[in-house]
Amino acid sequence: MSDVVGTLYGDAPDVAAGPTPVIRAVDLAKRYKLGKENFVDALRSAAFEVAEGEMVAIVGPSGSGKSTAMHLVGCLDSPDSGEVWLNGRRVDGLRGRALTRVRAHEIGFIFQGFNLIPTMNATENVAQAAEYAGLSRSAAAMRAGELLDLVGLADRAKHLPSELSGGQQQRVAIARSLVNSPKIVLGDEPTGDLDTVTSDEIVRMMRKINTDMHTTFVLVTHNPEVAAACDRTISMRDGVVVDQGYGA
Amino acid sequence: MRFVRNVFRRKLRAFLTIFGITIGVLSLVVMGAMTEKLTLLVNGGVRYYGDKVTVTSGSTLLGLATNPLSSNRISDLERVPGVARASASLGMLLDKQIPTVSFGNIPTINASDGRDRGYETFIVKMAQGRELRPGEDGKVTVGSDIVNKLSATVGGTVKIRDKKFEVVGIAEKTLTAPDQAVVMSMRDAQDLYADTLPAAIRQSIDPHKLATSIVVYVKPGKNPDVIARLINHEIPDLKASGPTDFITQIVASLSTLNAIIIGIAMISLMVGGLSVINTMTMAVSERTREIGIRKAIGASNGAIMRQFIAEAAIIGLTGGLTGLVLGWMFTSVVNAAMEVSGAPLFLVTARLAVGSVLFATVLGVLSGLYPAWHAANMNPVEALRHE
Ligand SMILES: Nc1ncnc2c1ncn2[C@@H]1O[C@H](COP(=O)(O)OP(=O)(O)OP(=O)(O)O)[C@@H](O)[C@H]1O
Numbered sequence: 001m002s003d004v005v006g007t008l009y010g011d012a013p014d015v016a017a018g019p020t021p022v023i024r025a026v027d028l029a030k031r032y033k034l035g036k037e038n039f040v041d042a043l044r045s046a047a048f049e050v051a052e053g054e055m056v057a058i059v060g061p062s063g064s065g066k067s068t069a070m071h072l073v074g075c076l077d078s079p080d081s082g083e084v085w086l087n088g089r090r091v092d093g094l095r096g097r098a099l100t101r102v103r104a105h106e107i108g109f110i111f112q113g114f115n116l117i118p119t120m121n122a123t124e125n126v127a128q129a130a131e132y133a134g135l136s137r138s139a140a141a142m143r144a145g146e147l148l149d150l151v152g153l154a155d156r157a158k159h160l161p162s163e164l165s166g167g168q169q170q171r172v173a174i175a176r177s178l179v180n181s182p183k184i185v186l187g188d189e190p191t192g193d194l195d196t197v198t199s200d201e202i203v204r205m206m207r208k209i210n211t212d213m214h215t216t217f218v219l220v221t222h223n224p225e226v227a228a229a230c231d232r233t234i235s236m237r238d239g240v241v242v243d244q245g246y247g248a
Numbered sequence: 249m250r251f252v253r254n255v256f257r258r259k260l261r262a263f264l265t266i267f268g269i270t271i272g273v274l275s276l277v278v279m280g281a282m283t284e285k286l287t288l289l290v291n292g293g294v295r296y297y298g299d300k301v302t303v304t305s306g307s308t309l310l311g312l313a314t315n316p317l318s319s320n321r322i323s324d325l326e327r328v329p330g331v332a333r334a335s336a337s338l339g340m341l342l343d344k345q346i347p348t349v350s351f352g353n354i355p356t357i358n359a360s361d362g363r364d365r366g367y368e369t370f371i372v373k374m375a376q377g378r379e380l381r382p383g384e385d386g387k388v389t390v391g392s393d394i395v396n397k398l399s400a401t402v403g404g405t406v407k408i409r410d411k412k413f414e415v416v417g418i419a420e421k422t423l424t425a426p427d428q429a430v431v432m433s434m435r436d437a438q439d440l441y442a443d444t445l446p447a448a449i450r451q452s453i454d455p456h457k458l459a460t461s462i463v464v465y466v467k468p469g470k471n472p473d474v475i476a477r478l479i480n481h482e483i484p485d486l487k488a489s490g491p492t493d494f495i496t497q498i499v500a501s502l503s504t505l506n507a508i509i510i511g512i513a514m515i516s517l518m519v520g521g522l523s524v525i526n527t528m529t530m531a532v533s534e535r536t537r538e539i540g541i542r543k544a545i546g547a548s549n550g551a552i553m554r555q556f557i558a559e560a561a562i563i564g565l566t567g568g569l570t571g572l573v574l575g576w577m578f579t580s581v582v583n584a585a586m587e588v589s590g591a592p593l594f595l596v597t598a599r600l601a602v603g604s605v606l607f608a609t610v611l612g613v614l615s616g617l618y619p620a621w622h623a624a625n626m627n628p629v630e631a632l633r634h635e
């Protein structure tokens with residue numbers, strides 16, 4: 001079986017010994033057209049893997065394609081070429097219902113800053129993701145309560161995002177990303193807007209969830225401390241992965 | 249109610265948009281209430297005149313005969329083939345003068361000799377008290393629209409043309425002519441009528457044979473228009489009219505009028521619909537990042553579409569309901585003011601109320617369709633890059 005995979009994806013990098021990858025990004029390319037003549041190659045044959053239960057950082061200069069890679073892995077956009085595999089299933093090219101199901105059930109997303117829907121309180125923001133995944137309104141609200149409890153915000157459940165601090169807002173976003181129990185949580189600079197102390201707090205919270213619940217985290221960051229707190233650091237430059245961070 | 253909260257996120261804009269719909273629905277309700285009233289009056293007339301022939305002595309004014317005729321003519325009429333029954337009736341204005349400003353029906357005094365019993369199908373039921381019995385003098389029943397005007401109560405007395413009558417019943421609303429009528433015995437009506445005649449004439453006739461018209465009921469299967477022509481031919485000094493003229497002319501002109509009135513109101517509502525499109529388009533572009541986030545956390549295109557359509561529907565519904573309430577208040581106030589002088593001008597029917605709110609809601613949904621579709625089909629990555 002591994003031979004077949006090896007033949008099909010011959011240039012796939014060595015996998016760390018252990019569990020099968022929950023994310024496989026194979027030679028991803030994405031070109032953005034700017035007007036008629038100009039274009040940007042946001043990704044050029046970017047490849048990486050993440051094993052189940054890992055907490056991985058993605059670093060690289062601005063414009064190196066980190067966000068684009070997150071979006072492709074998170075099925076928010078499709079690559080021009082290459083493949084995305086999640087939990088052993090190929091997902092690039094999915095459309096319609098199948099696509100929304102992957103977004104709702106298999107991945108949690110945390111973004112930088114303005115992450116929450118401003119007219120909804122903390123519970124409603126978290127519950128919304130559960131409702132999109134098919135839970136009833138009351139079941140979703142209950143589940144949201146559990147997760148706000150998990151991130152220590154039970155007493156802020158009825159607060160609107162504007163009534164929460166930046167760190168609290170990101171904790172609500174973490175709760176939301178976990179509400180449908182996905183195996184993978186993707187964070188695009190989740191601590192980008194936070195001060196060092198709060199950022200540290202958030203990273204520690206994610207690490208605890210990673211340890212306790214075995215959720216895989218992939219975090220794009222510019223912050224070396226965040227990267228240092230992860231198991232491994234994937235480095236990108238000019239639309240390619242230059243180092244998967246497995247060491248020598 | 250998350251959708252409601254989203255609509256009112258921009259308060260002034262939501263208010264202005266809803267106000268646009270409100271104005272449209274207000275005009276639809278007011279105009280519609282007028283046509284509903286007209287339609288009812290006409291339908292009442294169609295029902296009343298539909299199956300009979302009305303015989304008068306000649307020229308008439310507002311359906312009330314100017315020259316009286318004698319109840320002796322009943323036997324002449326009943327000899328005409330096809331005639332089942334002829335019944336004398338007397339109708340005159342309630343007041344000594346015709347009101348200068350009037351709409352619809354004018355308050356009248358009505359009386360019948362009772363020979364129409366079993367033939368007349370248009371029967372006015374009493375809301376309070378009882379019906380007038382044949383030959384019961386000094387007593388009246390009062391139509392629902394003139395109860396206030398006469399300060400009538402069952403058991404009390406009313407003054408009609410300077411004479412006092414006891415009220416034995418107050419009629420149910422029929423939404424047509426009888427609502428404006430006082431019904432009394434033929435004898436009482438004949439006395440009042442005789443008082444209006446010049447003294448010379450009064451002395452030369454028997455007042456208790458006076459009638460203003462004779463209502464002719466035709467035999468089953470006979471066409472009243474045909475019988476009317478037959479009467480005109482056989483008794484040339486009387487004028488008989490069948491239902492056709494009344495029905496065809498009035499119904500035709502009424503439906504044209506209704507179409508014009510409703511059309512004008514619809515146009516003003518359409519303008520309200522355009523402002524919903526505008527508002528929803530702005531809401532979608534302001535909330536681009538929100539749409540990106542919703543898609544990233546698993547919203548289907550359908551879910552996004554439903555959300556924005558629901559918001560547009562709420563704008564339409566809210567505007568529709570406020571328009572209906574304002575329209576209902578306006579028509580009630582005007583009706584109350586007109587009740588003193590005569591007939592109510594407006595009638596807000598259930599179908600008008602439900603129809604206009606429904607129309608506003610559907611309009612909201614239709615106006616929200618394109619903006620919602622646009623939101624649903626956004627590329628999530630581009631939406632997320634939006635600040
Ligand atoms: N929708 C788009 N249209 C045009 N160009 C785009 C688009 N998205 C990304 N790009 C370009 O693609 C390149 C990679 O962008 P990307 O957002 O993936 O970089 P990044 O590594 O996340 O950078 P940063 O650290 O600044 O967030 C950049 O040059 C960017 O300008």
Ligand SMILES: [Mg+2]
Nearest residue numbers: 066067068188
């Ligand atoms: Mg980025």
